[in-house]
Amino acid sequence: MRKDIVIPEVRNVYVAAVYEFNKDFNTYDWNAYIINDGSVGLETVLIVTQGYNEQKMTAPLRHSLKLLPPKSYARIEFLEDSVLQLANFFSVTYFIGDTLYDKRFELPANSVIEDNSVMLPVMGKKGVLAR
Template sequence: MKKDIDIPEVTDVYVAAVREEHEEYGSLDWNAYLINDLAETLESVLIVSRGYDGTRETSVMRHSIAKLPPQSFAKVEFLQDDVLQLNNEFSVSFFAEGKMFHKKFVFKKNSINEKALREVPVMQKKGVLLK
């Protein structure tokens, strides 16, 4: 039965960690974003995130986005400095083109840092990008 389920490959949908100044506190914070670089709207987006390593694990966070239009992005969550020392996994499921898509994005521990910054599509900002 499971072998009969066709889940197509995810392309042009990314997760990025972007360093931004917090307007109220004036601090530099890392935020995770979901980016839709497709020509299609993503519908019923479900994101499950968690941080982990061999001995530590964070709480599981669940997020939903009803619709994410083409060539757009949405903030998923704030990333505390403590969790950057862990592997940070974002399990993303959505509907597009009448099909269900799913992909896991994993930031390896300590990979979210200033040295790893590069241009992030759609956002026109610098961040750490997972494809």
């Protein structure tokens, strides 16, 4: 029975932390984004985020998007500095047609720094990609 279950591979979908200017507070902040570099839109996108280590754990936050069009991105949440000291996980679930896709992305503790930035697909900005 288990051998008959097909688990589709997530491709061209990324989670990244981007360091950008916040006009409202006149500061530079890290923000998490989901990126769809595919040629098909993602439907009913559900994202659960949580950070933790051996001593601390954040409350899980839930986010949803009705549709993430192809070659686009959407902001997930602001990443406060104290949370960046924790391992941060982003569980992303979405549909393409009738097929459900699921992947857990990780930003390891203390990995969100400008030295780890790479050029991000679609966004045209530098950021830290989650694994």
